Amino acid sequence: MTPDLVNRLTQQMQYEFDRTAPPDGFPKFHDIPVQRFTSDEFWELEQKYLWPRSWVIAGRSEDIPNVGDFFTFDDLGVPILLIRGKDLQVRAFYNTCQHRGAPVVRESSGTSKLLRCQYHSWSYDIDSGQLVSVPDERDFVDLDKTERCLPTISCAVWDNWIFVNQDANAISLAEHIGSIADEMSEFQGQSLRTVAKQSEIVPCNWKVTAEAFLEVYHFRHIHSRNGESLLDNRGATMGLLPNGCSRMVTPFSKTSYTALGMKNWDDYKHVVLPGFTDIETVNDMVRCTSTAFGIFPNLITPVAAYGFPFITFWPIDKQTTRIDWTHYAPIDFDPREGLPANWQARLDNFALIMQEDFWNMAPMQKSLESPAMRGMPINYQERRIWNFHEEVDRLIGIERIPEELRVEQLLAPYIER
Numbered sequence: 001m002t003p004d005l006v007n008r009l010t011q012q013m014q015y016e017f018d019r020t021a022p023p024d025g026f027p028k029f030h031d032i033p034v035q036r037f038t039s040d041e042f043w044e045l046e047q048k049y050l051w052p053r054s055w056v057i058a059g060r061s062e063d064i065p066n067v068g069d070f071f072t073f074d075d076l077g078v079p080i081l082l083i084r085g086k087d088l089q090v091r092a093f094y095n096t097c098q099h100r101g102a103p104v105v106r107e108s109s110g111t112s113k114l115l116r117c118q119y120h121s122w123s124y125d126i127d128s129g130q131l132v133s134v135p136d137e138r139d140f141v142d143l144d145k146t147e148r149c150l151p152t153i154s155c156a157v158w159d160n161w162i163f164v165n166q167d168a169n170a171i172s173l174a175e176h177i178g179s180i181a182d183e184m185s186e187f188q189g190q191s192l193r194t195v196a197k198q199s200e201i202v203p204c205n206w207k208v209t210a211e212a213f214l215e216v217y218h219f220r221h222i223h224s225r226n227g228e229s230l231l232d233n234r235g236a237t238m239g240l241l242p243n244g245c246s247r248m249v250t251p252f253s254k255t256s257y258t259a260l261g262m263k264n265w266d267d268y269k270h271v272v273l274p275g276f277t278d279i280e281t282v283n284d285m286v287r288c289t290s291t292a293f294g295i296f297p298n299l300i301t302p303v304a305a306y307g308f309p310f311i312t313f314w315p316i317d318k319q320t321t322r323i324d325w326t327h328y329a330p331i332d333f334d335p336r337e338g339l340p341a342n343w344q345a346r347l348d349n350f351a352l353i354m355q356e357d358f359w360n361m362a363p364m365q366k367s368l369e370s371p372a373m374r375g376m377p378i379n380y381q382e383r384r385i386w387n388f389h390e391e392v393d394r395l396i397g398i399e400r401i402p403e404e405l406r407v408e409q410l411l412a413p414y415i416e417r
């Protein structure tokens, strides 16, 4: 983050504290139609148009360092494989043999210089996906091998995080995440390593789970400790970014900033957490606030100078979601050999906060499906949620969505460009 951006965000937080109403002219949101979370129709639109056109995280580049290293990725409900080619590029292919549809690789990770299907040994080149050999080829009439390549999927790497997108016509990952790549460069993503991945299945729609991480309006009501909130949501500033992405910076509460020796919420200090490797380049505002980025559709990251999680939301069905949270940090130990006590304590503490969110979400789907639920009024402080829903509609295609299920496109004038 540039000093200019840090200044601007700090001024915006002061503005949020001082205001007595939403800014003049800020639109009144209509209720979000509840059927967006409950109807088969909306679920099917998302399955058909949203997920197959979205950039989603599939893994980390350092997990496949050598030629032929691969891992599979099934979280979109479509078998995909990611492999490092002979030219050291990471590529993604559908893991579906073009003969009779067996998976080309069956292990979740491994190394292979040739992608050979185990059923009848059709073999594909790891760089191009070209079909290079077919046993008993004489027995196929007019088999054109050039027409039977393993289909590729768009794949892009940002600071070692590998993303895939099934839509060949999608905008690039760099364009999708826009300024977030620059703003997060100080976290040195390339030198981070995976500390631990945890998961939980929650019985509600994936958007209910994502929304809980797009606002801090709930924070002091769900996550207080001994009646004290660690954050002051009244000062939260929200950057609505293009393509449904966003940023949120929330000042610490008096309890939190006093504990750090700060005189006021914006008396930022170069706070370093003892016992953890520090990412020295992280600015002091981030160290003394809660700062998070949202990458549409299903990734939220609350960043920190000593490592941080990527939280992702994977729909299983209309009313079931798997939430993963994977911590990345500049570590000097091998997590496969166990975690140091301070890291274990940190992960346990984070899991506790997640449990508070899960406890809150778990009964929500049933409640949303109740005839009592007529619609969701959204406030100014929840505007990242509206921004997110607008992009859901744009990606699906507004005209494909029945009018009564849409959200109005209102926030274009408020998007940072």
Ligand code: FES
Pocket: 097, 098, 099, 100, 101, 102, 117, 118, 119, 120, 121, 122
């Ligand atoms: S299904 Fe793969 S070679 Fe037959």
Ligand SMILES: [Fe+2]
Pocket: 212, 218, 219, 222, 223, 357
């Ligand atoms: Fe929460």
